[in-house]
Structure formats: structure tokens, C-alpha cells
Amino acid sequence: MAIRVLLGFSIPEEDLGHLFEVYQQFVENVFSLPVDLPFSGYRRGIQARQILQKGLEKAIREKLQCTQGKDYSDALDILIESSKEHGKEMTMQELKDGTLELIFAAYATTASASTSLIMQLLKHPAVLEKLREELRAQGILHSGGCPCEGTLRLDTLSRLHYLDCVIKEVMRLFTPISGGYRTVLQTFELDGFQIPKGWSVMYSIRDTHDTAPVFKDVNVFDPDRFGQARSEDKDGRFHYLPFGGGVRTCLGKHLAKLFLKVLAVELASTSRFELATRTFPRITLVPVLHPVDGLSVKFFGLDSNQNKILPETEAMLSATV
Structure with missing residues (x-):
């Protein structure tokens, strides 16, 4: 979906399968310690990134040459046009980095x-x-329980303030990635230590959320x-940064929040769900936060009376996410 719909790439199925395998290797090693040794996770991640960017460059060049007959703008089109509007045309390297992000x-x-969203709705x-209740108040869910007919629109989602709070809290407490790397642009001092220009530094999103004084009862x-x-x-800057911050904030943050909101509305309005195991699974943080063996x-x-519709077989109602 991301390759074809969001980015507008036309990549053959065989090549797409290969790129996906390489992408998996990239994801598994993207947050390895930056120690460039043979057979290290960092080296494997760098190699995977290079292969990905080579394939993406080919797809980007083909896309830039084939602009006829399109009646819509995808995310990459918007990114390119936005940079032009601000008087700066993106380089190929910037396009590849943005596409991968x-x-x-x-x-x-x-x-x-x-x-994480599903798990927290199960727990709470x-x-x-x-x-x-908010969906009922906004006419998305009838008082009897069944979802109202009609298309879910962006302006409708923008009125769901409690939904926004739920998504924010999921992203605060269960940020998918631990942190990120940045390059120091100017020498500065932090707690008596001088950080030279050109150094790579890592910031921790989770530690920031856990120690930020603005949040009460952080756990x-x-x-x-x-x-x-x-x-x-709202108090202070950079206390809440699930998508990073500054000019290098996550390019896909609006897409991610929209996806989570639509998922939450669908879950709340069209289904009942319960944990399929005795206990909740153990969580690991690498490469992204996820249940070790999935969430069953x-x-x-x-139905229209908010009663469960039982499937014919047990297999039809079980899913692992």
C-alpha cells in the first residue's frame, strides 16, 4: 500500500517482494548500536538501506518522468510540490530519505x-x-449501538476530541521507536560537557516522556x-515528541495519526473484541515496540442491537496483530 498508493510507484511484483525482504532487514537493524564492524547489525542495516535507496531511486526517476494521466496527488507528489513552493527543490538524496521515512x-x-491501541482498549x-459515547454524540454511532450510515470524513474526525486524546496517550506511553539520531550543527554545552559540532547524538523519546515534569503519573x-x-x-517544548521534533520531525506523522483514528472508530463502532490468551503478551522494544509473539x-x-454476531467457526474470529 505504501509503495503503490502513497508513493505512486509502479514496481513489478517480483521486485517488490525483493525490496520487502531487504526492508525487513533494514527495520530489524535500524536501531543497532552505530558500530561499523563486519557482520554487525549496524553494517547489515547500512547495506540494506543502500539497496533500498538504489531501488527507490529507480522508482522515483520513473515516477518523475511519467506525470501524464494522473488525476490525484500522492504523498510523494505533495512532498515535492511543497518543497518547490518554499523555493527549494529537493535533491535525489532528500527524496530517497523522505520516501524511506x-x-x-x-x-x-x-x-x-x-x-498498542488495541491492547490498551482491551485493558481499559x-x-x-x-x-x-463520543461517537454517539457526534452521530457516528446510534444510541442503539449500530454505526450510522455514511462516509467517515476528515472534518468528522477532527471533532472527536476524546479520540485524539486516546491516540496521544497511546503514543506517549507506547511510542513505537525509542529515539533517534541527530548531527550536531553547532558546538554546545550540556550539563558541563561540551558537545562538538559534527558529532552524532541520540535522543530518547521514551525517557523524555517518562521524565517530563509536565506529565503526572507517567505510568x-x-x-x-x-x-x-x-x-x-501544552506546557513547554519537546516534552511530548512521539514523532520526533524540529525540522526532522517524522514525515508520516499525519498519516499515522489518521490511520490510528480510523482504526479506533472502526473498532469501537463495528465490533466487540477480547483477548484470546490468558494473559497479555510480553513487550519488546526492538526494533520497534511490539508483543514478542503477537497479540491474539x-x-x-x-448486529443493529449491538449483539455479537457469532461466526460459524472459531477460526473466523481469531486474529493476531
Whole structure:
């Protein structure tokens, strides 16, 4: 989906399969310690990135040459046009970096955040019910329980303030990636230590969220902390940065938030779901936050009276995310 719909690439199925295998290798090693030794995870990640960028460059050049007959703009088109509007045409390297970042956002990190969202709705039924109340108030869910007919629109999603709080809290407590690297542009001093220009530094998103003084009870899943009455994320800069910050903030953040909101609305309005195992799975943080053996969930469709529609076989209602 990310390759064909978001970026508008026409890549043969065989080549797409190969690129996906390379991409998996890239994701598995993207956050390895930056030690460039033979057979190290860092070296494997760099090699995978080089192969990916070579394939992406070919696809980008073909795309730039074939602009006829399109009646829509994809994410890459918008990125290119936006840079032109600001008086700076993107280089091929910038296009490749931006494309790879969009793919990463559309696949690995979004899958991680989606799983965390489902897990928290399972753990906190009161949050799910409050979300359903908001859907009823906005006419998305009938008082009887069944979803209203019609297309879910962006302006409708923008009115779902509690939904926005839920997504923000998922991203605060369960940020898909631990942090990121930046290059020091100017020598500066931090806590008595001089950080020279040109050095690579790593910042931790999770540690920032855990230690930020603006958040109360940091280990508690509490979407209301982002509500209008409290707005804990409004005090100070860079206390809340699930998508990074500054000029290098995640290019795919709006796509990711939109996807999570639509998923939450669908889950809340069209199904009942429950954990398919006795206990919740153990979580690992590498390469992105995810359950070690997946999250097994049973989904039940709902009739117009919000009653479960039982499938004919057990296999039809089980899913691992």
C-alpha cells in the first residue's frame, strides 16, 4: 500500500517482494548500536538501506518522468510540490530519505502503534466506552449501538476530541521507536560537557516522556491528561515528541495519526473484541515496540442491537496483530 498508493510507484511484483525482504532487514537493524564492524547489525542495516535507496531511486526517476494521466496527488507528489513552493527543490538524496521515512511510518511504526491501541482498549474498557459515547454524540454511532450510515470524513474526525486524546496517550506511553539520531550543527554545552559540532547524538523519546515534569503519573494510561481541562502537553517544548521534533520531525506523522483514528472508530463502532490468551503478551522494544509473539485477539461483529454476531467457526474470529 505504501509503495503503490502513497508513493505512486509502479514496481513489478517480483521486485517488490525483493525490496520487502531487504526492508525487513533494514527495520530489524535500524536501531543497532552505530558500530561499523563486519557482520554487525549496524553494517547489515547500512547495506540494506543502500539497496533500498538504489531501488527507490529507480522508482522515483520513473515516477518523475511519467506525470501524464494522473488525476490525484500522492504523498510523494505533495512532498515535492511543497518543497518547490518554499523555493527549494529537493535533491535525489532528500527524496530517497523522505520516501524511506514514509514507508517506515506506513508500515513498521503504524503496525506497532495499532497493536498498542488495541491492547490498551482491551485493558481499559472504560476508555473504550467513553470513546463510544463520543461517537454517539457526534452521530457516528446510534444510541442503539449500530454505526450510522455514511462516509467517515476528515472534518468528522477532527471533532472527536476524546479520540485524539486516546491516540496521544497511546503514543506517549507506547511510542513505537525509542529515539533517534541527530548531527550536531553547532558546538554546545550540556550539563558541563561540551558537545562538538559534527558529532552524532541520540535522543530518547521514551525517557523524555517518562521524565517530563509536565506529565503526572507517567505510568498510568490516562487519555484525559490531554483533554482541554488539563492539557499536560501544552506546557513547554519537546516534552511530548512521539514523532520526533524540529525540522526532522517524522514525515508520516499525519498519516499515522489518521490511520490510528480510523482504526479506533472502526473498532469501537463495528465490533466487540477480547483477548484470546490468558494473559497479555510480553513487550519488546526492538526494533520497534511490539508483543514478542503477537497479540491474539477475538473479534465479534455486531448486529443493529449491538449483539455479537457469532461466526460459524472459531477460526473466523481469531486474529493476531
